[in-house]
Amino acid sequence: MSTATTHDEHHHHPTGIMRWITTTNHKDIGTLYLWFSFIMLLIGGAMAMVIRAELFQPGMQVVDPNFFNTMTTMHGLIMVFGAIMPGMVGLANWLIPMMIGAPDMALPRMNNWSFWILPFAGTMLVSTLFMEGGGPAFGWTFYAPLSTTFAPDSTDFFIFSVHLLGFSR
């Protein structure tokens, strides 16, 4: 095996979906973060629309109070942990290596891994909406004891997903 063929293989990148799943390129990972952030922005934004539709006039029209509180809570969590933080990380991943003249992020495989935790954490957070008792309805500041003793069972999933969202960057 000559050195030339080894060199060629080194440049053989996976294509299709595997390119995105296995990428260690800081720009690709930045792009993934930005797309995730954008999708979460739309989901969180849709929840804001539910809130505003209910508040459009006094009284109860569209949703019941418990679901309304779930919407305000999930909107806050999704916007902070799902949209703003990954959005910032996406821009940082894209720009900072270029700004400081580095060839890539340090520990590029870990950079890939930290992104791919996000979709699972985000899915787990959104899935609480479909659990018995509903999603978290105690405000995104989750003050105890409303968020502990008085919270629905899905709170365990919410706590785990917020931890994952937190350390995926």
Add this chain to the structure above:
Amino acid sequence: MFARKLRLAVCSLWGTVILFGTGNAFAGFDELNLRRGVTDISNQVYDLHMLIFWICVVVCVAVFAVLIYSIFTHRKSKGAKPATFHESTTVEIIWTTIPFLVLVGMAIPATKTLLALEDTRDADMSIKVTGYQWKWQYEYLDGPAEDVSFFSVLTTPREQIEGTAEKGENYLLEVDNPIVVPINKKIRFLITSNDVIHSWWVPDLGWKQDAVPGFINDGWTELKEPGIYRGKCAELCGKDHGFMPVVLEAKTEEDFAQWAADQKAGAAAEAAAATQTWTMDDLMAKGEAVYNTNCAACHQANGQGIPGVFPGIAGGAVSIGPLADHIDIVVNGKPGTAMQAFGAQLSDVDLAAVVTFERNGFGNNTGDVVQPSDITAAR
């Protein structure tokens, strides 16, 4: 005094600017602005708010004036050359001193107001305020109404909330038993909670105070005019957070004494009723009213509850199970859940009625009749 003069001077200066600049665009300003309220403290808070507001306006206008002037006057097309000096101690001292003076100038009046707001010493009367999901309890600790204690629950009909009836004037701001205080007395409020964090807020008093379980926060007021002042719970406390208003009624001293006497007489009459034997029909009628006031928020008006959050009464394990267990859970609550100990909240008559109603309403038809004396025995 200085602050007030400064405020007046600044107000009149900018008032003039606004009048000439924008015509009557500020006509609705009072509606958008912080409300002045009805007490000395709320007026102090309002004055402080306006003082700080106008300081911010002056700082903002001054900074942007310099900025815009510099951009236009020293632009490249006019041949401006950048200065080449490296540092200037004079400039640094000036831009440290000015913000320092501005901040201290704001901190002094702010601290004064805050201290007055927190000074609950030498109160004439104390009332303990306890937040519950989702109502308020008021207990009079001293004065003419000593030992009077009651719950204050929303009275706005469901039809108004659901939009099938015209909304009333005080929609979601009306309760069955308002907290009543005498005017011209310094009232101290001791505020705590039975379950989650609530916040007791009457905007006209100029403050709100968190009700935290396990802690007692305090606040005070002294009202000048008899009247009804309305507020709300101001900390998200669960499903019916928007449905636990505060209604504060200020009465003259004579009217307050009369009210206190009436409350005590009412409590005595209720104690007498607890020793009588009630008929099933009377218990069912009273029980339905008690249920709708105290239970329907969680267990729902149709007794179905909310799956996964609040268990249903209709066909529920407790309501068709052994009677003694049913009475026990209603009187003592269920620790670790939202089920409160209603023994501390309701009279024996109310408890007997509501248990009877729960065991025979919603198609439960157990045929059990609970007398007030049964509750007295079970306590």
